[in-house]
Amino acid sequence: MVTLGFGLYLVAHFALYALWLRHVAFVSTEKGIFLYHFVPAASWVLVLGTLWLTGPAVSLAEVILVAGLHGIYSLTFLELWALADGGYSLAILERLESRGEADEPSILAELEGLGGEKRAARLADLLRMGLVEEHDGRYGLTPPGRVAAAFIAVIARLSAAPMGR
DSSP states (O other): OHHHHHHHHHHHHHHHHHHTGGGSTGGGSHHHHHHHHHHHHHHHHHHHHHHHHHSTTSOHHHHHHHHHHHHHHHHHHHHHHHHHHHOHHHHHHHHHHHHOSOOHHHHHHHHHHHHHHHHHHHHHHHHHTTSEEEETTEEEEOHHHHHHHHHHHHHHHHHTOOOOO
């Protein structure tokens, strides 16, 4: 019964975003889309975990299944959202499509400017989230930024992904 309810929830969660929430300003931010996935996932695990601890209504396997499936769904969704929302390659294709034919130097200059815009926007996001701070024109990690960087480094090591510098 839990798996059927959870399956219906996933369909409704996706449909709600696809049909309405993608047009809501808060949900179109990184924080908003993260919370849209994190809060329900944590709620499912908390409720099912409590039911498992208090009685035989839910098995531990169901709690783990729901947590795992929500993790797969949310990570896939967030990865695709990030690629579609802020993808540099998509922005390049959109710029090239809108310009029609143009000479190589002007295209390269425009795309270089796009790269600068993307870097500036990312830095502004990191400042707003409190992960980096600026002092006299120099940027450094804040204590939460150090924690986030350490967490990302651990994930990269565990997945054998190269860390860019």
